[in-house]
Amino acid sequence: MNAAHDCYENAHARFCIVHGILYFEYKPDTVISLTVARKVVSDRIQFQNEMIYPVLCDIRGIKDSNKAGRDYLAQFGSVLTKAVAILGNPQVSETMSDFYLKVNKPTIPTSFFTNEEHALAFLKTYL
């Protein structure tokens, strides 16, 4: 069993596993390029240690992204995840998330939330 707070941090994000859900928080002013996307996915996969989790992804720290980064995340960012709840603010975060959902088409169930409780409720159905 994992400890209640099992955490890891890299240059771009912080991730913790709590009660079977992976909490993933981008650090402020992150720009998602292909390099950043690869690093983030690679570290997350290694941290998960072969187990599959639902993921809560807090994108409030994302300042910008480019197509290569988004495409990479849409394809490989879902590896070893059951579902993703994107947590963000109603303006910029929501627009970025709408774009990602509509255009990059992530391959597993993904939804946007402005409220952490709703996000968790969504993810709990995938536990």
Added chain:
Amino acid sequence: MLLEMASGNFSQRIARTDEDDELESLTVLINMVAEEMQETLFPKGYINTHHLQQNLTSLSFIVDEDFIILSTIPEANTLLNYDTVSIEGLAFSKLLTDTSAQNFERLLATILVNEKVSTLSLNYLTSNQTEITSLFSSISRISNENKFIIHSIFVDSLENGNNHEDFDTPIRLPKTRRDDARLMQQVYDYILSNLENPLPSLKELSKIFGTNEHKLKEAFKYFFNTSIYQFYNDERLKRVHLLIEQTNMPLKSIAYMNGFNTYPNFSKAFKKKYGYSPTDLKRDCSK
């Protein structure tokens, strides 16, 4: 509206109101832009392969049997910020990031005996310690010599302006082709989101998408330049490669998780695409 355009649908329009303000003028402008783009820029009925198609650069290196760089191209200067003289004589792995260098070293023994081309993923480090990821890299022996050539392709993310000379003179495609595009996009996305299952037969796919087998096969090939099966196979092998390289998951689990029914089929398909077997990639992985 803008979301529709970005995903390839130029036929939507924002409803007009009787207001005469900045917002309305913006509405008018966007509608007109959409209409223009629909008619001129994307006659094929824009399909979105979810990767970048333009602005690629490549690097090549010739290395000896010890993988010391013998020669390279001037591009190495612009991309990696080393001058070509100082690169020659350097061990190739010195150009890579630590993790990438480790992966590379692990595969060296296999590459040395490989008759065919091996494909890898390489991350380079420039002289100012910036990381650049290559989209695709390959290494192969140069016939009849004790040398190897390494190619890496990169996305050129520097500002490049708009390279519109890439577009052919627009030919107006019939409406049926544009409808096909939308359908093929759905098929494409469906396959991508179901890579963990075996590919449904052409018959089943044509039922799911309400078309006939011939049209499915022909239209997919027309828009994506590959067969449905080949695309499915390539995409799941990409995922497999990532998983093998980055996790300690047993190869059998990775195979079954990605739609392969038997391990030998998996191993064969992997070797065919990459030039080395899954166990070669996994060997010496720290447990």
